[in-house]
Amino acid sequence: MVKEECKALLDALNKVTACYRHMVLTIGGTSDSQNLREELKKTRQKAQELAVANRNKLTTVLKDKTVSKEDKAEFERLWVIFSTCLEILEIDMRRALELGHEFPLNVPKKHLIQTGMSGGTSGVAARAMSVQNMKYEADHNIDVVDLKDLENEINQVGEMMYEMEMKVNVPQWTVEAKQDPGAELKSTISVGASSIGMISVEENKSFCDISKVLAGIIFTAVLIIAIVLAVCVVKLS
């Protein structure tokens, strides 16, 4: 159950990071707005909370000497995923900071770039915050005010990563990936909360069936042709 909890936390962090990336992509474009900045702030804070929770959980587990070897390997794998996720989050936060500085929203002559995006990112933000609808309640100069907070948070994340490196000694390169190349193809057909393992097995089965059916068809076709030719030969001779 500890493993499941860790995995769930990690999945949540992963989701929030992905949404954050989506939102940072739209800064400075046509769909940039105060709402976007607020969404960024909220998502970021949520990501930080999740990161702290993840870290606490994983450090306690990794420091525990009583876990078995396979468990330890599994937790190390989760740790690597977590630290990579955190790296990406930090990079995105830094980029958000720079872009935020360059594209302030309250100046009279806004210079937003015509990227051709028209819709907003509220759906993405809702997904990140796991709510149905986003509520916007911030001041209208959030874009400038938020940047200071953002800087502090970046520092915090940086420190957290440093501490992590120092406290937990997990050599990253020893972890082997569980998923093969191309694994992403197997489980994206159905959207939903079903477990990934089951879906991949199903997909495999269906693929096998299709290939088997095809093979059967081709074989029978060749057989028929052979029979026809034999009959012709017999008839002619």
Place this chain on the structure above:
Amino acid sequence: MTAWPVGDQQWVLSPLVLYGALENTFAKRSLSTRWDPEHSNDIFQWILQRLQITEEEALHLGDLFVKYGYIYPLLEPKNLTLKTDGSLYRFQTPYFWPAQSWPADDTDYAIYLAKKNIKRKGILEEYEKEHYNMLNQKINYKWDFVIMQAKEQYKAGKERKKADRYALDCQERAYWLVNRTPPGMLDVLEYGLDRVTDPNENKKKNIAFYRREIMYYQQAIMKTRVKSSVSLGGLVKYSEQFLSNDPILSGCLPSNPWITDDADFWDLNAKLVEVPTRMRVERWAFNFNELIRDPKGRQNFQIFLRKEFSGENLSFWEACEDLKYGDQSKVKEKAEEIYKLFLAPGARRWINIDGTTMGITVKGLQHPHRYVLDAAQTHIYMLMKKDSYGRYLKSPVYKEMLAKAVVPQETVKKKFHFPVWPPSAPLQPQPHHPEAAGGRGQSQRSRHDRGHHTGHEQAGSQEPAQEGTSQVGSEPRREKTSRGWC
């Protein structure tokens, strides 16, 4: 944000300039429909007006914008040029601008490829597949994260409008086309070697810096200098002397093996061939170094020295060379042997070196290393050069060798390998090689009536090239017309 040097065009692209430049556009267009892509003509016109430059320059600038990924074409994503036929372009989102100098991470690229894999259900381009597999091996430990993140980003993307999703796809694709160029496309972000020092960096002029400068200049003053007229004169003399021996500039007899596939040239010029070529023997007369560096020359010289009873000099020199370039493990033994054979008082082949040198050498031999006999070797070298060399050149040994030396005939080219090769035109006048001319006369065959079939080729020898039946090997190579073949 710093200025960002760009490839070898050295065009500094400061974001501030760019933002200022682009700002105007948006001020004008912020009220109109906000998601129309731009026409290339509009972009071109706007650059022209805004920056007040010539048309050519505006076109070039616009082209650079496209190449670096600030603007991307909608119809032909891989063709990163600014066309003037009104095709549509879109601006790239600031996250993906190269001006930020954020490195395009491998992890990000892996996530992008995985996402593309999901979207296209496994259909990636060849080079993308290769990258995918390579990244899978390279960052295997992150692979689980890559796949997780790719799936999540894909799902998050679904929360947006369809048009936005399409725009986002285009943006990402454009970004990765610039940052991970497919094979065959120009890689504009290639900025050359990673240098340790940044030439544009401002160095702080503190004490350490000045101290280093002073040291550098002091050492520079102490260097020995030669007048450039002297050194250039030496260079010219060397070139003139060796011009006829250079196989590229003056051609080689019998023929250049790289062209005619005929390895005779190498066989005839082997290290210790029985009968060396005439060119080689003549080269020994240029200076002593040539003689002593040529194994055959050394052999001949040794014969001469034996007659003069000073063969041990050359043997000693050869032994020293062996010591210098031989195995490190054998250095000590070899040094001992050499000492016993050549240097010890009463040695069998005692060489005649002066007292100081002998003293230095003996002292050094207590701790032998490769170069312990350097002083003695130099002394002997100078002795041979100043004394024996002169006599050698006048000796019957050398003259006999010279007479025996062979001048190879130019090979007759048997096949028409490269009809487009123009004939290698010769670079020196004929009288220098009467045998060559004779040989050539015999080797002129199967040549249609051309009228320049006489002993000396003139500049008109370029003709055979154009007629396409040039036989490179059979053209004489000793006249001063330039070589057409590259």
